[in-house]
Each structure stands twice: as structure tokens, then as C-alpha cells.
Amino acid sequence: MGSQPDVQRDLAVCGCSLVPGEKNSHAAEGAHDPTPTPYFVLEDLLGGLGLTEADHVLDVGCGTGRVLAYAVWAGLPGQVTGVELDARLAARAAAWSAHYENIHVVCGSVLDLPLEPYSCFYLFNPFDTPVLRAFLDKLEREAARPVTLVHMSDNGEWPAYLGRSGWTLLREGTFDLPAEGERDECPQHFSVRRFTP
DSSP states (O other): OOOHHHHHHHHHHHSSOOOOOSOOSOGGGTBOOOOOOOHHHHHHHTTTSOOOTTOEEEEETOTTTHHHHHHHHHTOOSEEEEEESOHHHHHHHHHHHTTOTTEEEEESOGGGSOOTTOSEEEEESOBOHHHHHHHHHHHHHHOOSOEEEEEETOTTTGGGGTTOTTEEEEEEEEEEEEOTTOSSEEEEEEEEEEEOO
16 A cells, blocks of 8 residues: 555656555566555655766666656656566556656566666565575676665565675665554665675
């Protein structure tokens, strides 16, 4: 369920709510259920990165496209691409974002996508730890320049970064997010890391 201000911003940017309303159809491949990041979290995590026209952000597991909508709302410079394994969700993101020149949606697995073009990666707990490790291995092989990785809700996955060379932790902390179906808030850990090949 999305908060009212988030849904209102979705409607203003996209003409529709970006709360998916359906469960993930790729759990067997390690994918998690789609969860749109609240705008206040995106403002904090992406708004302060100092992105430029030369940057290309990849939202890994973009779902219906909340990060893409934030990029439009905030006027982020450069290109923003979302990759989504679930064809239904990718189609929804592609439909509303089609008329934005700097926004793109790819349907498929991030493990099949060349990562060299991207300078910044955003993950909101898109998949299980084994898939995260495979993604980090691929990123380390393909990165042609220093890249930034923002990982929101990495509560159980952060050990995947341990022992890897070339990574620097730039920032970490927590956000209190509403727990699904509950009124109480649940602290969610985040980390911002830099990989230098």
C-alpha cells in the first residue's frame, strides 16, 4: 500500500498509481515482491548524489517505475533506465514513461544486461542474496569507471559486500518505513557504496 502523498505524486507524474497491487511472478529466480520506494527516501538517497548529464542510473528491479517517476519529478540530469524481470510490471513502467526522452525501461534480468554504460545503480531489495552476489560479481567484471551503488532495504543482504576489494562504504543508516499491512513503522537499513575498478 502506498502513502497518500506518494500516490498523489505518482498521479501527477505518471497519471496512475505506481503501487503494483500484485505479487512477484519470479520468486523461483530469486526475485522479491515489487515494493515502490517512498519519494522521501529517494529524495534523500538519490537527490544528494550530485548526478550530472554524464550519469546513467540503472534501477535494478524497477517494478512499475517509482524511481523513474522520481527522476522526472526531481528533474534528475542524465539518463535513467529501469530493468524489470516481470513483463507485466515492465510494461506498466514502459507505458507511462514512454514520452520521457531520458527514461527507459528494459524487460529482462539485470544479469543479462551489459552494466558498463551505467554510473549509478539503485536497488530496493530486488532479489535474494545469491542473485545479489551474482550481480556484484558481474558489476565488478564490467564496470569501466567508478560507480555508485545505492542499496535500500539491504537488511539481510549486506554481508554480500564483505570481503570484496574495490568497494568503499560512503554512507549507511536506516529509514522507518510502514510495515506491510501494519500501522507500525519498520526500520530499513540502506547503504551507499562506491566501486572503483
